[in-house]
Amino acid sequence: MNARKWLQSSGMKLGTIVTIDHAAIVEIARLAGFDWLWIDGEHGRFDEVSAATACAVNSGGPPTFVRLPDRSATSIKRFLDVGCDGIILPQVSSAADADDIARAALYPPRGERSVGIARAQGYGSRFEECLHSQDYAIVVQIESATGVRNAEAIVGHAAVDAVIIGPYDLSGSLGIPGKVDAPQVVESIAKIQAICKEAGKPCGIFAATAEKASMYAKSGFDLIAVGMDCSILLGGYEAMRARIVGGLKADRDMREDLRPT
Structure with a gap:
């Protein structure tokens, strides 16, 4: 598919x-029916080998985007x-x-970008096609006060296909870590979103909860990444345990209430 x-x-x-x-x-995650998957090589455990496996597992499914561990030319070419x-x-x-990213990511x-033969090139079967066309997308994260100040130049860069806002790192950069609903953070997010809309570039954001994702959807964001596997698993386990323990406690309390005095 052409991700761009x-x-x-x-x-x-x-x-x-x-x-x-x-x-x-x-x-x-694919079976859950999401429109796209974000494979995380920055804070997650994915390297090039496991990222390639993830892409293969999801082949024919929703688009698979990989967040790189850094912006180095080596990481860019290896993960592409x-x-x-x-x-x-x-x-x-x-x-x-963005200039550095473009140099490393584009042939x-x-x-x-240096020429290699790997899964992206169909192990050679799509080599010529890959050299002369770009169907993969370059998405940048703006997640600092400096990035907000330079948002117009970043968004307007020809190599940038979309932007994703990192609200938590942005809050830390603004000196209020974790306070993603603080006015300074909200205003910065709105500024980036407006610049993207003016430039005709898709704008995305991370949402920690379903409620926050719904709010961002109503705000007109094009891409939303909601939750992550580890927190979803933990939340599911905690909710299941709490329901069972709570039910047992309620039964004990009811028996105590019914006990003759």
Whole structure:
């Protein structure tokens, strides 16, 4: 599929973050019916090998985007070679950062990406096609006060296909870590979103909860990544345990109430 065209298609696209580097987790997330999957190589456990496996497991399913551990040229070329539909670059704070990304991610003459044969090139079967066309997307994260100040130049960069806002890192950069609903954070998010809309670039954001995701959807975000596998698993286990323990306690309390005095 052409991920760049997919990003430009209409409608909100709901995804989730996968951090646990196991094929079963990727398959479960796919079966849940999300519009796209975010495979995390920055804070998650994914490397190039497990990211390639995730992309293969999800082949034919929703688009698979991989967040890289950093913005180095080596990481960019190695993760692009796994055959993902797009890469997500963390902590992009300037047009110069976007220039560096473009050089590493695009083949000549647009960039300086070196030529390799891997899953992305169909192990050679799609080599010529890959050299002369770009169907993968380049998505940058704006998640710092400096990035907000330079948002217009970042969003307007020709190599940038979409932007995802990192509200938690942004709150930390603004000196109020974790307070994603603070006015400074909300205003910064709105500024980036407005710049993206003016430039015709899709704008996304991470939402920790379903309630927050619904709020962002109503605000007109194009891409939303809600939750992550580890917190979803933990929340599910905790809720199940609380329900059982709470039910047992209620039964004990009822028996105590019925006991003759």
